[in-house]
Amino acid sequence: MNDDNGGRNRPGDGEFRRERSRPIPPGDRRSSRSGRITVPSPAVRRRRAGLVVMSVLSVLVLLASGTSWAITGWMSGTLNRFDVFGGLADGDRPEETGGLTFLVIGSDSRETLAEEDRSALSVGSTPGRRSDTMMLVRLNHERDRITVVGIPRDLWVDIPGEGEDKINAAYAYGGPQLAVRTVESVTDVRVDHYVEVDFSGFVGVVDALGGIEVCLPEAIDDPKAHLDMAAGTHRVDGTEALAFARTRATPRGDLDRIDRQQQVLAAMLDQALSSETLSDPGKLTAFLDSALSSVTVDEGLDTSTINELAYQMRDLDMAAVTFAQVPIADMDFWTPRGDVALLWDEPAARDLFADINADRPITGPSDEPSAPEEEAAEPVPADIRVRVFNGTGTPGLGASLDGSLAGAGFQVPDPASDWSSRDVPATQVRHGAGDAAAAEYVAGTIPGAEVVEDTTLDGEIQIVIGFNYTTFNAPEVEAPEPEESPSAGDAPLTTSTARDNICG
Known part of the structure; x- marks a missing residue:
């Protein structure tokens, strides 16, 4: 491009040149x-x-x-x-x-x-x-x-x-x-x-x-x-x-x-x-x-x-x-x-x-369909928020389960309290409409617990301790494997739009 000669290219001269003109602006x-x-x-x-x-x-x-x-x-x-x-x-x-x-x-x-x-x-x-x-x-x-x-x-x-x-x-x-x-x-x-x-x-x-x-x-x-x-x-x-x-x-x-x-x-x-x-x-x-x-x-x-x-x-x-x-x-x-x-x-x-x-x-990765629900990752304690209620009247039972849950990595933001009644026969794991998988995971740690859907709940799992409660089995959580930086060949095609590339 930066050619000092403004003429057109001529065969055999070994250089490429451009035609220039200057019409009236x-x-x-x-x-x-x-x-x-x-x-x-x-x-x-x-x-x-x-x-x-x-x-x-x-x-x-x-x-x-x-x-x-x-x-x-x-x-x-x-x-x-x-x-x-x-x-x-x-x-x-x-x-x-x-x-x-x-x-x-x-x-x-x-x-x-x-x-x-x-x-x-x-x-x-x-x-x-x-x-x-x-x-x-x-x-x-x-x-x-x-x-x-x-x-x-x-x-x-x-x-x-x-x-x-x-x-x-x-x-x-x-x-x-x-x-x-x-x-x-x-x-x-x-x-x-x-x-x-x-x-x-x-x-x-x-x-x-x-x-x-x-x-x-x-x-x-x-x-x-x-x-x-x-x-x-x-x-x-x-x-x-x-x-x-x-x-x-x-x-x-x-x-x-x-x-x-x-x-x-x-x-x-x-x-x-x-x-x-x-x-x-x-x-x-x-x-x-x-x-x-x-x-x-x-x-x-x-x-x-x-x-x-x-x-x-x-x-x-x-x-x-x-x-x-x-x-x-x-x-x-x-x-x-x-x-x-x-x-x-x-x-x-x-x-x-x-x-x-x-x-x-x-399209890039963001445009790919999401994985089917059955292939969703298994819940982990750190992602589950739990609140404990004592439905038996036995002193200290709720606080004990609170400590065990927190020690296993669950989120326990509020201390245990008494349930509205003290004659709950079987332990309940209560959940909202979108938290069935998390409730099943928590119920698996308490022998004899039953899962109950409660449409008033949203994002929190409630455990109501019943008379059949005997123990809490802390789940085994595999340590996450260290993430490796993907090599250039493993990197998926990424795309963006002109609007995406504007600052802010």
Whole structure:
């Protein structure tokens, strides 16, 4: 992406270049009748909120707003363009399935950044181009649901024509075309459109929005990225947001980074809508002008395509945008050349991408049906609240049972007291409608006890000592086995929505 030569790519020159143009901004286009900029009302634009496709960069924020043809036309002409699909043989590509898939690339190229800018952004001076961030964004056939799948940059895959390497090397070897070929070959998902943004473009988007809000469950200290952030909620500018999204100084490295990037995407969209960027023509023009110059798209993402998508998706809600990441089997795979990469959980990954191709919603553990009642875990004393009543009149019997229950681990918040009568023949274990299993468990500790349902009870078990009471048999409770941290391959697919990823 960061190409100093603005011309189109020429065969045989070994470089990929983009066509650039500078149409007149929409701020200079006014209605002949009113003299006003032809932008729909704020109410209309807010009804069209929710699109998170393509990194929630300027083009996607604009899609979400569904603004006028004049603005989308200007935006389309401002974007950098590259012939991504021209060299791909259609017969070697996955079949079209009806949905629309975007490959989103965040490039780590520093070529167009001045030395002082590299220092300010803490991105170093590594030469060449690689894909620092990679996501597949799937828009289903009905245009009412979006799935965003994060692909770790260090995933070890077979790059067509180059052999095995980390997936982000595909971009370095062959630019956007090879990045698309590689992603299609390993996922069997056809890529329809391509979007790329570089470091300065990302910073420009966040700064143009006035910053975003991010959340941290625990502190991060990454001297290399110049990031020292305490746990909690933070308001960050573009430079801080870039460090937040790029750091890998956390226990799960690249996987944690994907989670943070998804949080940043949701925060960008939320900020764009809440800050009225889309409802103010001046702010919108400034926002697009500052952000679009570092965005590259394929030649097929033209004005008519953008307008068509904006219309089709005008009612999409953020709750219909699902984030996930490729399931990982091994986070510490030593490659033949001696460095560490990631291996994905191939069966789980195949299932994930098959769901995407079939436009099936992807779900995490929270969406799975609950276990059948007969498979419910056996009650344990620590979870059962008990109150004792003496129905025999024998002094001290209730207090004795109280002590035995507490010693066995039951909850005994109130001292024993006398029952309303002192001639109860058999010990009763009384319970409310939802506590039958707990009552049966308690009755099993007292020989001869009978279980009685009492609809006035809720969450408490009552033991009424009868004349047949002889002893209390403390239950044997197995010590819980220490929980092992699940390996990457054991971790289930987790998902979240764009709404879930917004702080608060």
